[in-house]
Each structure stands twice: as structure tokens, then as C-alpha cells.
Amino acid sequence: MLNSIEQALELVGCFQDAALDNSRWPDALSRLSGAFQGDLGVLTVGSIQPMTLITNLMTGTIVPPPNLEELIDRLSPTDLRLQYGMSHPGKAFACRQVLDEKAWTASPFYREILEPNGVPYSIVCMDVVDRHYVFSTGTLRGDRDGSFTNEEVRQFESLTPHLIRAVRTQIRLGQQQSVTDDLRATLNAxxxxxxxxxxxxxxxxxxxxxxxxxxxxxxxxxxxxxxxxxxxxxxxxxxxxxxxxxxxxxxxxxxxxxxxxxxxxxxxxxxxxxxxxxxxxxxxxxxxxxxxxxxxxDPEAERPIPEALIARMYGLTPAEARLCGDLLRGMDLAGHAERHGITANTARTHLKSIFAKTGTGRQAELLRLILAGPMGQAVLDGLELHA
Missing domain, CATH: 3.30.450.20 (PAS domain)
Incomplete structure (x- = not known):
């Protein structure tokens, strides 16, 4: 149990540190578990619809089995703690004090996960974030120290507002970081x-x-x-x-x-x-x-033209798409023919075919069509679009 206000404040400080630095959670959970003579500190985060495990962090003296996450993912629907915690968000509880003893010890979650790993007793609190995520955090222990007392539950509950705030902050910071990473990748593209x-x-x-x-x-x-x-x-x-x-x-x-x-x-x-x-x-x-x-x-930098996508958009052959690309770069037919090693007559044949496929009759009309269409912004912005 907590022995002093100073110990409680130290735990709150650990929660705050973990909220800002994901790597500090193992230490925070270990300290929380140790304060209540627990063998295992746990933080589990999952999505609500569908019910799927996202993160399962454990720290303590017990080594979990290698297939633990698969077991949790499969057996979570049978976890009576989850059902109680979801209907009592933010409330700390000891399982054997609020759950039916017979139903709890007979549940697959208890029999296949908690009991075989020697941690049948637990204090847990749960909460929901943004209506999409549910998290559970607490401490578990074995028969050596036995069931958690009412006083331990009361003390644990005094910490839950700080613990919940830290987890909520961490989840939201993670969401923002994900958006930031996606934006960075987009800008770099x-x-x-x-x-x-x-x-x-x-x-x-x-x-x-x-x-x-x-x-x-x-x-x-x-x-x-x-x-x-x-x-x-x-x-x-x-x-x-x-x-x-x-x-x-x-x-x-x-x-x-x-x-x-x-x-x-x-x-x-x-x-x-x-x-x-x-x-x-x-x-x-x-x-x-x-x-x-x-x-x-940089006016002197050559921008890539998405020729393959222009070909798909207007049903052009690769040679016809190359001609469109060069026209967009400001070349004339003679320059295009010289660049690609074809005759001027071949270039004119390609242009006539492009006019027929796009319903245009002049080069200016063709360029206006491309720049005003879906490919236009890609050309103007210089986006590297991949076929």
C-alpha cells in the first residue's frame, strides 16, 4: 500500500513523465505495481469496434507466455473485468469484490490467462478515449499476497484520475504524431x-x-x-x-x-x-x-510530367503520351522529334491521333484540356505521381 503522500506524488510524477515519453511507461507500471505488492503491472489498449488489441504492455516479476497477445485478443470477449469496467469507466475495482466469484473463475479469460500465470488477483481501472479506444491498467498478483483489500482499492482509486489522464494524453499524442508523420511523408513526396x-x-x-x-x-x-x-x-x-x-x-x-x-x-x-x-x-x-x-x-528546374497517367486518362499510347509531355514542357514538334529520334511526319501522325482521342483540334486546345483536367494540378504542382 501507499505509505505516504510523497510516495503518491512520486507515482503521479511517473504517470506524467510517461504521458509525454512512451518509453517511461514500463517504469511507471513497475512502480505502480510495486506500491501495491503486485507481481505484474499492466497497460492494455484496444479498439472498441471491432474489439481488437492494439497494445499490451506488462512489467514485473512474471514472464508472460509468448502467445499472450494472441490469447488476449481471442479471449477478451470473455473477460468479465472488461464488461464491468466498460460500464463503470474510471472506477478502480478488485475483481473478486465486484464480480461473481463462480462466474469469474470459470471464465476462459481467467482459466487460460490469469490462473496459469499465477496472477489470479487484480486491481483494474478502465476508460474510453474518443469513443474508439478502451484501455485497462492496473496490477496483478498471486496467492502469496492474496486478494486486494478494500483499503488498497481505495488508495488505488485515488491515483486513477492521474493514471487515466496520463493514458489519455499518451493516446492523443500518439494520434497527433501519426498525423504528423503522415504529413511529413506527404510533403517529402x-x-x-x-x-x-x-x-x-x-x-x-x-x-x-x-x-x-x-x-x-x-x-x-x-x-x-x-x-x-x-x-x-x-x-x-x-x-x-x-x-x-x-x-x-x-x-x-x-x-x-x-x-x-x-x-x-x-x-x-x-x-x-x-x-x-x-x-x-x-x-x-x-x-x-x-x-x-x-x-x-526554381524556374530552371525541370518538373516531372506524369506521362503514364496522362496515357491512361486519355487512352494514349506511350509515344503519344511522351509527345503530350514534351508539349507541356514547351517543346515544339521538331524538338520532340529530335529528342526521341523520330521523323517530323511520325510526330505529326502522333499528334493527329492525340487530337482524335481527346476531341481537340489544336495544340493550345489540347494543353488547355490537360491542364484543366485531373492531371492539370499534378503538372502544375510538380507532383511525382507513379503509374
């Missing part, structure tokens, strides 16, 4: 260069395309964590553009944005920057997060 910055111009994230541009240091780079242009004047323009975009969006609660060009010391065509605010409708109490998104385009 773009050929377009994207940079996320805060209101001061500090770089929070740059996708692979942006990292390539920044690494060249030709008109745009990073110094002391902040975006910088090729000259002090351009650096000042970047800072002012970001700050004004963010402030204007905060003031009006409407999407803002600004753009500028950056000269490059190499003499190449200037880089183009488009700056748009992020979540301008949200009050920033602690504005330590990205506040603006910058799209960087």
Missing part, C-alpha cells in the same frame, strides 16, 4: 519545395525538395536556424514577408499571403517564394509552432 517557418522565420521543417535548394545556398539558405537570402537585403525581405503575412492573417482571421523573388549569385533565374499563413483562426497562447508555409520554385 512532393517535387515542389515546401518550408514551414514560425513568425520569426525559424525553419521548423523543410521537405526533401526544399532541403536540396537550401543546401545549394544559391539565393536561399539557412543561418542560425532561420531563412536567409543571398544578400542582407533579401534576408530582410524574407523576414518582413513572413512577419507581415502572419500578422495580417491574425488580425483579419482571413487567409493572407505574399510573394517575392530572390536573385541568385550564380546568375540563374531568380527563385520564386510564395508565403501563406497556417491556421490563422487559432489564438496563439504559446506561439512556438510553424506559423507560415513557404513554397519555393
Amino acid at each position: 512532393l517535387v515542389a519545395a515546401v518550408i514551414l517557418v514560425d513568425a520569426t522565420g525559424k525553419v521548423w521543417f523543410a521537405n526533401h525538395a526544399a532541403e536540396s535548394i537550401l543546401a545549394q545556398g544559391d539565393g536561399l539558405g539557412v543561418s542560425q536556424g532561420r531563412l536567409r537570402g543571398g544578400t542582407p537585403g533579401d534576408s530582410g525581405k524574407i523576414e518582413a514577408m513572413v512577419a507581415e503575412t502572419v500578422m495580417a492573417a491574425r488580425a483579419s482571421r482571413l487567409p493572407g499571403g505574399d510573394a517575392l523573388t530572390l536573385d541568385r549569385p550564380s546568375g540563374k533565374a531568380p527563385l520564386n517564394l510564395l508565403c501563406v499563413p497556417m491556421r490563422a483562426d487559432r489564438l496563439e497562447v504559446f506561439p512556438l509552432r510553424p506559423s507560415a508555409m513557404l513554397f519555393v520554385s
Whole structure:
């Protein structure tokens, strides 16, 4: 049992640490179990519909069988603790005090999991998160210390609000991290260069395309964590553009944005920057997060054209799709023929076939059709679409 307020506060601190750092849960569960003379600390998370095990974390002196997760997944519907806990969310309980003794000890969950592993006694609390997840946490012990007393249950229940809050926080942080990882992967798949910055111009994230541009240091780079242009004047323009975009969006609660060009010391065509605010409708109490998104385009960089998808969309042959791709790149028929080693007559034959399949009659009409259709945004944004 808990021997002092200090011990209880120490446990609460462990729960808070675990909420922010998933690797701290084994220590938190071990301390919780030890405080109640338990042999096993347990944290189980599952989905409600369908009832499926997601996480089962155990720590203690007992080594669980290798097929434990399969057993839990299969036998959870027979776990009478789950049925009671779901109808009493947030309540700590000792199984033998609230469940029918005969029904509990006869249940497959008890007979195939708890009893064979020598932990027939348990204190448990359960709760539901976002109506989709249920979690169970507590401690189990064997015959040496016997059933949990009413006082132990009372003390455990005094900790459950903190324990539940920690588990809820961990689950929601995990959901947010999953979304963040997916967003990062999506941004990295773009050929377009994207940079996320805060209101001061500090770089929070740059996708692979942006990292390539920044690494060249030709008109745009990073110094002391902040975006910088090729000259002090351009650096000042970047800072002012970001700050004004963010402030204007905060003031009006409407999407803002600004753009500028950056000269490059190499003499190449200037880089183009488009700056748009992020979540301008949200009050920033602690504005330590990205506040603006910058799209960087290099006019001299060749963007991939999704020729295979254009072929599928309009029923074109590979040769016809290649011609469409070159026309989108600004080539004429002669340039296309020379690039692919075909005659001008063959190129014209391909073009006539494309006109017939797309219902167009001129090159300008064909390009307008492609750019206005489903493939248009992919071409304009430079998305690397795979067939």
C-alpha cells in the first residue's frame, strides 16, 4: 500500500513523465505495481469496434507466455473485468469484490490467462478515449499476497484520475504524431519545395525538395536556424514577408499571403517564394509552432510530367503520351522529334491521333484540356505521381 503522500506524488510524477515519453511507461507500471505488492503491472489498449488489441504492455516479476497477445485478443470477449469496467469507466475495482466469484473463475479469460500465470488477483481501472479506444491498467498478483483489500482499492482509486489522464494524453499524442508523420511523408513526396517557418522565420521543417535548394545556398539558405537570402537585403525581405503575412492573417482571421523573388549569385533565374499563413483562426497562447508555409520554385528546374497517367486518362499510347509531355514542357514538334529520334511526319501522325482521342483540334486546345483536367494540378504542382 501507499505509505505516504510523497510516495503518491512520486507515482503521479511517473504517470506524467510517461504521458509525454512512451518509453517511461514500463517504469511507471513497475512502480505502480510495486506500491501495491503486485507481481505484474499492466497497460492494455484496444479498439472498441471491432474489439481488437492494439497494445499490451506488462512489467514485473512474471514472464508472460509468448502467445499472450494472441490469447488476449481471442479471449477478451470473455473477460468479465472488461464488461464491468466498460460500464463503470474510471472506477478502480478488485475483481473478486465486484464480480461473481463462480462466474469469474470459470471464465476462459481467467482459466487460460490469469490462473496459469499465477496472477489470479487484480486491481483494474478502465476508460474510453474518443469513443474508439478502451484501455485497462492496473496490477496483478498471486496467492502469496492474496486478494486486494478494500483499503488498497481505495488508495488505488485515488491515483486513477492521474493514471487515466496520463493514458489519455499518451493516446492523443500518439494520434497527433501519426498525423504528423503522415504529413511529413506527404510533403517529402512532393517535387515542389515546401518550408514551414514560425513568425520569426525559424525553419521548423523543410521537405526533401526544399532541403536540396537550401543546401545549394544559391539565393536561399539557412543561418542560425532561420531563412536567409543571398544578400542582407533579401534576408530582410524574407523576414518582413513572413512577419507581415502572419500578422495580417491574425488580425483579419482571413487567409493572407505574399510573394517575392530572390536573385541568385550564380546568375540563374531568380527563385520564386510564395508565403501563406497556417491556421490563422487559432489564438496563439504559446506561439512556438510553424506559423507560415513557404513554397519555393526554381524556374530552371525541370518538373516531372506524369506521362503514364496522362496515357491512361486519355487512352494514349506511350509515344503519344511522351509527345503530350514534351508539349507541356514547351517543346515544339521538331524538338520532340529530335529528342526521341523520330521523323517530323511520325510526330505529326502522333499528334493527329492525340487530337482524335481527346476531341481537340489544336495544340493550345489540347494543353488547355490537360491542364484543366485531373492531371492539370499534378503538372502544375510538380507532383511525382507513379503509374
